[in-house]
Amino acid sequence: MAKVEHKVKEPLIHIVKRSRITIWKAWLIRIAAVALALVVSGIVAYLVTSENPLRIYAVIIDGTFGTSRRFWGMLQNLAMLLCVSLGVTPAFRMRFWNIGAEGQVLIGGLACAACMILFGDKLPNAVLILVMIIASLAAGAIWAFIPAFFRANWNTNETLFTLMMNYIAIQLVSFFTYKWSVPKGSGQIGVINRTTHAGWLPVIAGKNHLLNIIIVLVLTLVLYVYLWYSRQGYEIAVVGESENTARYIGLSVKKVILRTMLISGAVCGLTGLLLVAGTDHTISRETAAGRGFTAIMVAWLAKFNPLVMLLTSFLIAFLEKGSTEISTTFGLNESFSDIITGIIIFFIIGSEFFIQYQLKFREKEEK
Amino acid sequence: MWAAFIRRAIMQGIPLLYGSTGEILTEKSGNLNLGIPGIMYVGGIGGVIGAFLYEQHASTLNPLLAVLIPLLCSMLGSLLMGLLYCFLTVTMRANQNVTGLAMTTFGVGVGNFYGGSLAKLAGSDVPSINLTATSSYFRASLPFAEKLGWFGEIFLSHSFLAYLAIIMALVSSFFLVKTHSGLRLRAVGESPATADAAGVNVARYKYFATCIGSVIAGLGGLYYVMDYANGVWSNDGFGDRGWLAIALVIFAVWKPNYSILGSILFGGLYIVHNYIPNLDVSGQELFKMLPYVVTILFLIVTSIGKKREAQPPASLGLPYFREDR
Numbered sequence: 001m002a003k004v005e006h007k008v009k010e011p012l013i014h015i016v017k018r019s020r021i022t023i024w025k026a027w028l029i030r031i032a033a034v035a036l037a038l039v040v041s042g043i044v045a046y047l048v049t050s051e052n053p054l055r056i057y058a059v060i061i062d063g064t065f066g067t068s069r070r071f072w073g074m075l076q077n078l079a080m081l082l083c084v085s086l087g088v089t090p091a092f093r094m095r096f097w098n099i100g101a102e103g104q105v106l107i108g109g110l111a112c113a114a115c116m117i118l119f120g121d122k123l124p125n126a127v128l129i130l131v132m133i134i135a136s137l138a139a140g141a142i143w144a145f146i147p148a149f150f151r152a153n154w155n156t157n158e159t160l161f162t163l164m165m166n167y168i169a170i171q172l173v174s175f176f177t178y179k180w181s182v183p184k185g186s187g188q189i190g191v192i193n194r195t196t197h198a199g200w201l202p203v204i205a206g207k208n209h210l211l212n213i214i215i216v217l218v219l220t221l222v223l224y225v226y227l228w229y230s231r232q233g234y235e236i237a238v239v240g241e242s243e244n245t246a247r248y249i250g251l252s253v254k255k256v257i258l259r260t261m262l263i264s265g266a267v268c269g270l271t272g273l274l275l276v277a278g279t280d281h282t283i284s285r286e287t288a289a290g291r292g293f294t295a296i297m298v299a300w301l302a303k304f305n306p307l308v309m310l311l312t313s314f315l316i317a318f319l320e321k322g323s324t325e326i327s328t329t330f331g332l333n334e335s336f337s338d339i340i341t342g343i344i345i346f347f348i349i350g351s352e353f354f355i356q357y358q359l360k361f362r363e364k365e366e367k
Numbered sequence: 368m369w370a371a372f373i374r375r376a377i378m379q380g381i382p383l384l385y386g387s388t389g390e391i392l393t394e395k396s397g398n399l400n401l402g403i404p405g406i407m408y409v410g411g412i413g414g415v416i417g418a419f420l421y422e423q424h425a426s427t428l429n430p431l432l433a434v435l436i437p438l439l440c441s442m443l444g445s446l447l448m449g450l451l452y453c454f455l456t457v458t459m460r461a462n463q464n465v466t467g468l469a470m471t472t473f474g475v476g477v478g479n480f481y482g483g484s485l486a487k488l489a490g491s492d493v494p495s496i497n498l499t500a501t502s503s504y505f506r507a508s509l510p511f512a513e514k515l516g517w518f519g520e521i522f523l524s525h526s527f528l529a530y531l532a533i534i535m536a537l538v539s540s541f542f543l544v545k546t547h548s549g550l551r552l553r554a555v556g557e558s559p560a561t562a563d564a565a566g567v568n569v570a571r572y573k574y575f576a577t578c579i580g581s582v583i584a585g586l587g588g589l590y591y592v593m594d595y596a597n598g599v600w601s602n603d604g605f606g607d608r609g610w611l612a613i614a615l616v617i618f619a620v621w622k623p624n625y626s627i628l629g630s631i632l633f634g635g636l637y638i639v640h641n642y643i644p645n646l647d648v649s650g651q652e653l654f655k656m657l658p659y660v661v662t663i664l665f666l667i668v669t670s671i672g673k674k675r676e677a678q679p680p681a682s683l684g685l686p687y688f689r690e691d692r
C-alpha cells in the first residue's frame with residue numbers, strides 16, 4: 001500500500017520572537033510608529049475640521065512653542081506627568097500593577113491642602129512647608145501601602161485594589177471640598193491663603209513653575225540611580241522577574257513589595273504637593289486630572305526607564321497641548337485631545353509588537 | 368417610598384449589570400479589559416448618534432426603527448472598540464492594562480467629543496443633546512404596571528433594555544457553567560497553555576468573548592442615555608459607572624447571575640444618600656464611596672479566605688504566546 005503523504009498547509013505569515021534587536025532599530029520602529037500616528041491624527045483632524053492638514057500641524061506646534069507662556073505651561077504639565085510616572089515606576093519594575101496613582105496623588109494633595117488650611121495662620125511658613133511635605137508624602141505612601149500590605153500577605157489582586165482606592169480618594173476630596181468650601185456650600189475651596197500666601201511653594205527666578213520643574217528633574221536622576229545602581233533597585237528587578245527566584249536567593253519578597261510601594265506612593269504624594277502648593281493653590285476632584293492613568297502609559301512606553309520617560313512624557317504633554325490648541329483654534333470640543341492621545345498610544349502600543357516579534361512570510365515552495 | 372427606592376436602585380444598577388456581564392465574559396477569557404468605561408461611553412454615544420441622525424432625517428418616527436437604529440449603532444460602536452482591544456492585546460500581544468486604559472481615555476474622549484459636536488449641530492447652548500422622542504420609545508413599559516401597586520412599580524415598570532440586561536446575565540451564566548463552549552472559555556482564562564494543548568483555539572475564544580462582552584457592556588451606556596437620562600446626553604454624565612461595573616465583577620465573584628442582585632445593591636448604595644434625612648452635601652459625597660469600600664472589603668475577604676471559586680481567572684491580565692511556554 002502506498003503511503004499517503006499528508007500535506008501540511010503552512011500559514012502565510014509566521015510570528016517569530018526576535019532574539020535581539022539593536023537599539024537604533026528599535027527606536028527607528030518607535031519613531032516610525034509616532035510618525036504614522038501623527039499622520040493618522042492629521043487625517044482625523046482634517047476630516048473633522050476640513051482644514052489644510054499642514055495648518056493643523058502648524059497649530060499643534062504653535063500650541064507648545066508659540067509663546068513663552070505656552071512653552072512654560074507645557075513644561076509644567078510635563079513635569080507633573082513625569083512626576084507621577086516616576087511614582088508608578090518602582091512598582092511596575094516589580095510587576096506590581098499600581099493603577100492607583102490617581103488616588104495617591106489626590107490624597108497627597110488633600111493632606112497638603114489640609115495643612116495649608118488648618119495651620120496656615122498658626123505656623124511660621126518654613127515650618128508649615130515642612131509639615132506639608134511630611135503630610136503629603138506620608139498620605140501618598142499610606143494610600144499605596146494598604147493594597148501592598150494585602151498583596152504581600154494574602155496575594156490580593158493589586159490591580160483591582162489600587163483601582164478602587166482611586167475612587168475612595170476622589171470621594172474623600174469631594175467630601176472635604178464641601179466641608180471647607182469658600183463661600184460655604186459652593187463645593188469649591190478657591191485659592192487657599194490668597195492674601196498671606198502661607199504654604200505656597202516659593203517662586204524662583206520669577207518663573208512660576210520653575211521650582212516644580214527642578215524638583216522633578218532631580219527626582220528623575222535620583223530614581224534612575226536608585227533603580228539602576230542601588231542594591232534595593234536590583235532587588236526590585238529580581239522580584240519583578242520572578243518571585244520564586246527572589247525567595248531562592250534569600251530576599252524577603254514581602255519586605256521588597258512593602259518598601260517599594262511606600263516609595264511609589266510617596267512620590268505620587270509629592271506630585272500632589274507640587275500640584276496643590278506649587279501650582280493650583282487649591283484642590284478639587286480634578287486636581288490629578290487623569291494624570292495617574294496617563295502616567296502608566298508614559299512609564300510603560302519608556303520601558304520603565306526614568307531617563308527615557310523625559311522623552312515619552314514630553315511626547316504626551318506636547319500632544320495634549322497641541323490638540324487642545326487645535327480644539328480652541330478650530331472651535332472643537334476640548335475632548336478632541338483625548339482622541340488624539342488615544343490614537344498615538346494605540347500606535348506606540350502596536351509598534352512594540354514589531355520590536356519584540358518578527359513576521360516571516362511563507363517562502364515559495366521549490367518545484 | 369421603599370418601592371420607589373428599590374425601583375431607582377434597579378435603574379441605577381442596570382448599566383452596571385450590563386457592564387459587569389460584559390466584563391465577566393471578557394475576564395473569563397483571561398483579558399482584563401480596563402477599557403470597559405470607554406466602551407460604555409462609545410456604546411452610549413453610538414446610540415445617540417444613530418438616534419440623532421434618524422430624528423433629523425425622518426419626518427415621522429417609526430417606533431421600530433427608532434429603537435433599532437440606535438441599538439445597532441450602539442452595538443457597532445462597542446464592537447469596534449472590542450475588536451481594537453483584541454487586535455492589540457491578542458494579535459499584537461500588547462500589555463492589557465495599558466491598552467485598556469488607553470481605550471478608556473479614547474472612548475470617553477469620543478463620547479464627549481461627539482456629544483459636544485452634536486450639541487453644537489443641534490444649536491444648543493449647553494453641551495447636551497435632547498432625544499426625548501427616541502427615548503420615549505425606549506422607555507415604553509408594560510401598560511398595566513401602574514395598576515399593580517408596589518409589585519408593579521418594582522418589577523414591571525421597567526423598559527425592555529432592563530429586562531434584556533437580566534436575561535443577558537442569566538444566559539451568560541448558563542453559557543459559562545452549562546455549555547461546552549463555556550467550559551472551554553473558562554479553560555482559556557485559567558490556563559491558556561492547557562486549553563491550547565487540548566485543541567482549543569485560544570485566540571478565537573479570546574476574540575469572541577471580548578467582543579461579545581464589549582457589545583453587552585456598550586448596551587449599558589445605551590440604557591443610561593436612552594432610559595435613565597431620558598434621552599439627554601450630557602458630557603461626562605455617565606461618570607464613573609464603568610469602573611463601578613468592574614468593581615461589581617469582583618463583588619459578583621465572576622458569576623453573572625450573582626451580579627443581578629449585586630447590581631441592585633450597588634445601585635442602591637449609589638443613591639442611598641438621597642434617602643437619608645438631614646444629610647448635608649459633604650455627607651452625600653462620603654456615601655458615594657460606599658460601593659468601592661464594599662468591593663475592597665470583599666476583595667480582601669475573598670483573598671484571605673482563599674476560596675477557589677471566588678478568585679479571579681488564573682491567567683487574568685497575562686498575554687498568551689504559544690512559543691513563550
